[in-house]
Amino acid sequence: MADSKDKIYSAPLDKMIDFRFDERVVSVFPDMIQRSVPGYATLIQNIGTMASRHVQPGSNCYDLGCSLGAVSLSLRHAIQQHDCRIVAVDNSSAMIDKASQVLAEDDGQLLVDLRCADINSVAIEQASVVVMNFTLQFIPPAQRQQLIQRIYDGLLPGGILILSEKLAFEDPRSDQFHIDSHHDFKRANGYSDLEISQKRSALEKVLIPETLAQHQSRLQQAGFSFVEKWYQCFNFVSMVAMK
Numbered sequence: 635m636a637d638s639k640d641k642i643y644s645a646p647l648d649k650m651i652d653f654r655f656d657e658r659v660v661s662v663f664p665d666m667i668q669r670s671v672p673g674y675a676t677l678i679q680n681i682g683t684m685a686s687r688h689v690q691p692g693s694n695c696y697d698l699g700c701s702l703g704a705v706s707l708s709l710r711h712a713i714q715q716h717d718c719r720i721v722a723v724d725n726s727s728a729m730i731d732k733a734s735q736v737l738a739e740d741d742g743q744l745l746v747d748l749r750c751a752d753i754n755s756v757a758i759e760q761a762s763v764v765v766m767n768f769t770l771q772f773i774p775p776a777q778r779q780q781l782i783q784r785i786y787d788g789l790l791p792g793g794i795l796i797l798s799e800k801l802a803f804e805d806p807r808s809d810q811f812h813i814d815s816h817h818d819f820k821r822a823n824g825y826s827d828l829e830i831s832q833k834r835s836a837l838e839k840v841l842i843p844e845t846l847a848q849h850q851s852r853l854q855q856a857g858f859s860f861v862e863k864w865y866q867c868f869n870f871v872s873m874v875a876m877k
């Protein structure tokens with residue numbers, strides 16, 4: 635399966651089907667995420683850098699919703715503690731199949747334990763770094779507090795959660811400003827108005843964004859004493875929370 639250009643929503647669709655991380659998406663995923671998420675490469679690089687400061691000897695690092703393993707590769711090359719293990723989890727078998735090829739071609743030393751599983755069923759243990767880079771938004775809102783709590787409970791003191799999400803804004807003018815800006819970003823990256831609107835409809839029931847305040851209060855409720863937004867471009871943010 636060669637990496638290729640994302641044209642999934644380029645032709646008019648008779649019937650809109652909810653977005654799924656299937657073989658078709660996997661075959662264009664690097665192009666899709668690069669052209670859809672502002673600052674994706676910056677996020678990936680800095681997640682590795684941040685992890686290298688906070689990783690603890692003999693601990694586990696988790697990449698939850700790993701897709702093709704971009705975060706795992708960044709962690710693998712940034713972390714100097716060679717007695718650590720990366721656990722990379724995704725519930726799309728198409729993603730995991732391709733991720734295992736990507737990892738096999740990589741020369742990093744750190745062990746990556748790649749698992750095809752629902753992150754709700756994966757034990758989080760002895761963790762110093764947990765990353766959810768644009769994954770929580772795909773988890774049903776009613777399950778989010780419990781997942782964040784399990785992550786908090788599985789982190790070692792001083793451990794961090796890096797959480798990147800697409801945001802919603804309470805103020806309708808702010809919301810519209812960021813949506814329009816994001817759509818301009820996609821247009822500048824070659825997506826047509828039809829592609830933008832069809833992808834938006836396909837994601838409507840699948841990707842449920844929340845406000846920054848909702849994320850912050852959930853993290854605080856779970857017990858995180860330090861919660862900081864370290865990145866934002868339009869409606870895309872990344873937060874770091876420390877136990």
Ligand code: GEK
Nearest residue numbers: 655699700701704724725726752753767768769772
């Ligand atoms: C990256 N982090 O390249 N359990 C496991 N995986 C899930 C679940 C679940 N319940 N729900 C969704 N996923 C990556 C990008 S993409 C974000 C993450 C995006 C997986 C899903 O299969 C997909 O691979 C990933 O979460 C979200 O940095 O495409 O916008």
